[in-house]
Amino acid sequence: MNEADTRLVERLRAGHEDAYREFVDTYKDRLLAVVARVSGHSADAEDLAQETFLKAFGAIDRFAGNSALYTWLYRIGVNTARDFLAARRRRPAVSLDALEPGSFDPPDPGQSPLQHLERDELVARVRGAMERLPEPFRTTLSLRETHGHTYEEVAEILEVSIGTVESRLFRARSKLRALLLAEGGV
């Protein structure tokens, strides 16, 4: 845990209102994306993120500081979203297409317009295929690729071994490729 997080945790434990605000402002967007990917319900993502923050506030005294603060927060978020998913397993999922485009990668200046088009089209198809991936694969792939976490961080957030992360990533990509091929190619 870095110095800034250490200070933030101390202020959270002391109950400073501005510390709560800083904590939420710092992590809300990334946490929102994580719980939306895990749950597959973007419409409920803000409620899940709020629930995650409240759980984190209540458990801040038990945060041991062995991992980064955001790793700990995302772990709570993943578990909260999984609980939500289990409770609503029989209900139809809301499409992740409803996600607001907020941070599309900027076009690579080295790519031609046709390549941009192809990539944007692939991104749109991948977004649909991601919904059909089983949750553990979707979550692992999303944490690694969309959120850019290292294998070690993903393992820590999901509380699995690095070998499991490697295996899940390989299988997630393979399953995603199979889904895209079934729709007409990659």
Next chain:
Amino acid sequence: MTSPADKPSPAGSPHAMDDARCLLVLGLLRDGRPVEPRLAETARGYAAARPALSAQADELSRISDAVAALPGMSASAGFTERVLAARRREAAAPPQRLLPLVLRLSAAAAVVLAVVLVDGVRRPVDTLADPAVEHQSFDADAFRTSPYAEPDLSAGLRALMPGPLDVAPDVAPDVVAEAAAEAVPDVASEVAQDVAADGASPADGAGVTPDQDEDQPAPLREDDGR
């Protein structure tokens, strides 16, 4: 920690290669994971010799890029305030940690009570007395003066006990006379005569003791001084 890439391939050798293992190793290399140099070299050589596999590895790479390019999310404008307000509400509310536990225990007790009641109503046979006690109760009925009175055991037993001279009808007459002679010597002959005269059952007079016949004075005895 064992990586899937470190596990022996189906061929048995740690560096033997198949398509899946090759793609796994290439994926790890793409993500910058540490892979044993000899294993990495084997995987690259394996893929280079198989164009279809190389194309598949490229597809997986493009898919990873596309996943990385998926849009992020932005919280709505009032999100932070909403979370902080919810935190304040939680902090102000009284602790309710015990409430769910109490509710669960109450529900469990209600279920147990309902089961006991339903079971008791459903099986009235269980409420009867033990058969042995019931039998004793019937035996005692003979000592009741009415069906609702307590059994009077003393009076009942007294009624059942035979008198001192009560004998059974099948006792021989000479035995009765002998017994009478022993009990009341002065009336022995009289009794013996009665028995001999009418051949009646000895029980007819045997139940009468000398004291009971108060109207007739007892005969004088030789030694009574009269």
